[in-house]
Every structure is written in structure tokens, then in C-alpha cells.
Amino acid sequence: MSKIKRIGVLTSGGDAPGMNAAIRAVTRTAIYNGLEVIGIRHGYQGMINGYFKLMKTFHVSDIIQRGGTILKTARCEEFKTTEGRKQAYESLRDRNIDGVVVIGGDGSFTGARIFNEEYNIPFIGIPGTIDNDIYGTDYTIGYDTALNTVIEAVDKIRDTASAHNRLFFIEVMGAEAGFIAVRSGIACGAEAIIIPEVKDQVNNLHAYLEEGYKRKKSSNIIIVAERAYPGGAFGVAEAVKKDFTDYSMRVTVLGHIQRGGSPSAFDRFTASRLGFAAVDALLDDQKSAMVGLQNNEISLVPFSKAVKLHKEVRKDYLEIANILSV
Numbered sequence: 485m486s487k488i489k490r491i492g493v494l495t496s497g498g499d500a501p502g503m504n505a506a507i508r509a510v511t512r513t514a515i516y517n518g519l520e521v522i523g524i525r526h527g528y529q530g531m532i533n534g535y536f537k538l539m540k541t542f543h544v545s546d547i548i549q550r551g552g553t554i555l556k557t558a559r560c561e562e563f564k565t566t567e568g569r570k571q572a573y574e575s576l577r578d579r580n581i582d583g584v585v586v587i588g589g590d591g592s593f594t595g596a597r598i599f600n601e602e603y604n605i606p607f608i609g610i611p612g613t614i615d616n617d618i619y620g621t622d623y624t625i626g627y628d629t630a631l632n633t634v635i636e637a638v639d640k641i642r643d644t645a646s647a648h649n650r651l652f653f654i655e656v657m658g659a660e661a662g663f664i665a666v667r668s669g670i671a672c673g674a675e676a677i678i679i680p681e682v683k684d685q686v687n688n689l690h691a692y693l694e695e696g697y698k699r700k701k702s703s704n705i706i707i708v709a710e711r712a713y714p715g716g717a718f719g720v721a722e723a724v725k726k727d728f729t730d731y732s733m734r735v736t737v738l739g740h741i742q743r744g745g746s747p748s749a750f751d752r753f754t755a756s757r758l759g760f761a762a763v764d765a766l767l768d769d770q771k772s773a774m775v776g777l778q779n780n781e782i783s784l785v786p787f788s789k790a791v792k793l794h795k796e797v798r799k800d801y802l803e804i805a806n807i808l809s810v
């Protein structure tokens with residue numbers, strides 16, 4: 485029988501669609517198991533400052549379909565300090581919180597891992613970020629919704645690109661990784677996909693555009709991951725501009741629309757499964773680990789692996805993209 489009686493739940497880092505569905509699942513699974521649930525507002529900052537709120541079943545009604553996070557989120561510098569984590573520990577201890585579920589990305593899990601080396605209140609993570617860049621899980625909550633948002637936007641841009649015979653450079657998010665770019669690029673039939681993980685793509689783009697130009701290809705969509713090239717999509721456009729003066733070019737940065745909106749069915753479902761699994765893990769006396777999804781099964785991955793190991797973008801997807809975009 486686990487000694488856990490009261491758990492905290494928080495969201496941390498960049499928000500992602502489906503975080504609310506995860507909060508709902510954690511809250512209701514915990515209450516079902518006879519636990520009390522404390523919502524910690526504003527991420528780790530709220531843990532330090534004691535922004536706590538007792539959560540009842542009704543507090544998570546009507547949120548499964550909502551983007552953002554009802555608990556608010558933050559990127560907290562103070563939690564990176566020894567003093568900040570000490571204050572956080574004292575806040576948790578004063579409220580008799582004996583386990584915490586952290587919904588966030590790798591920065592949030594790094595903080596959780598360090599905290600669990602210093603203090604004995606177990607933390608369990610749920611991967612929530614649109615970037616899908618966390619080792620140990622095939623999907624992070626929010627990724628699927630962000631992809632759908634991107635393809636809806638790109639479909640619209642393609643209408644106008646095609647009407648004007650234009651070349652569009654469209655910048656998508658993803659932090660240091662190209663997961664959003666690769667999958668959305670294939671899903672919207674992009675002519676090229678530029679990601680941080682592959683070098684020299686911009687040089688190759690010259691050859692590709694040259695070829696398309698000769699074939700009188702009327703419009704092109706180039707998806708650029710935000711950190712793939714200095715200056716992002718604007719930088720890539722600048723780099724090819726002088727050689728393609730006959731093309732009319734435009735740049736669109738999709739930005740934070742990728743973080744908002746109602747979560748997709750997949751994100752709601754995954755968030756519900758992972759929220760359930762996170763409480764299960766705490767009741768099973770697990771600590772310092774993330775619940776993930778591997779081959780559609782729940783996995784438990786130590787934070788030490790989730791934050792240290794690198795999840796690779798599948799390069800074979802780029803080959804598919806190239807073959808299909810002729």
C-alpha cells in the first residue's frame with residue numbers, strides 16, 4: 485500500500501494543446517484512488533511561492549477540449565537554483581504534498597530530476613510540448629494538434645502561392661529539432677523541408693529550385709524549422725533570393741498559433757492515458773521518471789535518460805518527402 489495521500493500537479497515550460505486533458509486525467513485518477521490533489525499554478529514558480537489550490541472533480545470539468553492550461557505555466561529561473569528548489573521543497577512539505585506530476589518538456593524534467601536527487605518527494609513527468617523532442621516517447625502531448633494547425637495554415641498559403649506563382653518560405657516551431665517541420669512538411673506536400681539536423685540543405689535548395697524553375701514549376705512551399713538556418717525562414721529566403729530573381733517570394737512565420745487551439749482527438753486520448761499512468765506510477769512508488777508512449781504502449785523512462793539522450797528525427801522521412809515532392 486503506497487504512503488502517498490496527496491499529490492500536486494503542475495504544467496511547466498511552453499504550453500501545449502492537451503495539457504488540460506492531462507490535468508483532468510491526473511486529477512480524476514487521483515481522486516478515484518482516494519488521493520487529494522493540489523493544483524500548483526504557474527509551474528515551478530508556483531511551487532516556490534505556494535500558489536496552491538485544492539482540486540475537486542468539478543474543477544476539471546469542461547476543460548478536455550480547451551487549449552492552454554488552466555493551471556497556467558512558466559519557465560522558472562529560480563527553480564534552477566539550490567535556494568529555489570529548497571523553497572519549493574518547503575512549500576510542498578508544508579502542504580503535506582507527497583508526490584508531484586509535472587507536465588512539461590525537457591527543461592521541466594531537468595529541474596524535476598535535480599529536485600529528486602536532493603529531496604525525497606517523488607516527481608513523475610508527462611511529456612507535454614508541441615516540439616516532440618523528448619527521448620523515450622514516440623509522441624509528446626500537443627505535437628499532433630500543432631501539426632494539424634500547421635497543415636491547415638499551409639493549405640491556405642498554398643492557395644495564394646499557386647494563384648500568384650510564388651515561392652513561400654514558411655517557418656514552423658520546434659526549438660532545436662525538426663519534428664514539426666518534417667511531419668507537417670510531408671503532410672502538406674511541401675516541396676522542401678529544412679531542419680537543423682541536416683547540414684547543407686540550403687545549398688541543395690538552390691539545385692532543387694533551379695530544376696523546378698526549368699520545369700516551369702509554378703509555386704513552391706518550403707518548410708523551414710525555426711532554428712535550421714540563421715535568420716530562420718527569412719534567412720533562407722535571403723540566401724536564395726539573389727539567384728532566383730524571377731521568382732516572387734514571400735515569407736510567413738507561423739509562430740504561436742502552433743501552440744494554441746483545441747487539442748486533437750489523438751492529443752486528448754494520449755493525455756488521458758498518460759495522466760492515468762502518471763498517477764499509477766506514483767502509487768507504485770516510482771520517482772524521477774517520465775511516463776511515455778512507445779509503440780502505443782505506456783513506458784516509464786527515468787528522467788536521467790529522457791533529458792540526456794537525444795531523440796533523432798527520422799531521416800528516411802526526408803527521403804520520402806523528396807521523392808513525393810517532384
Ligand code: F6P
Nearest residue numbers: 498589613614615657658659743
Ligand atoms: O517549446 C515549445 C516552443 O513553442 C518552441 O517550439 C519554441 O522555440 C519556444 O517554445 C518558444 O518559446 P516562447 O513562447 O517562450 O517564445
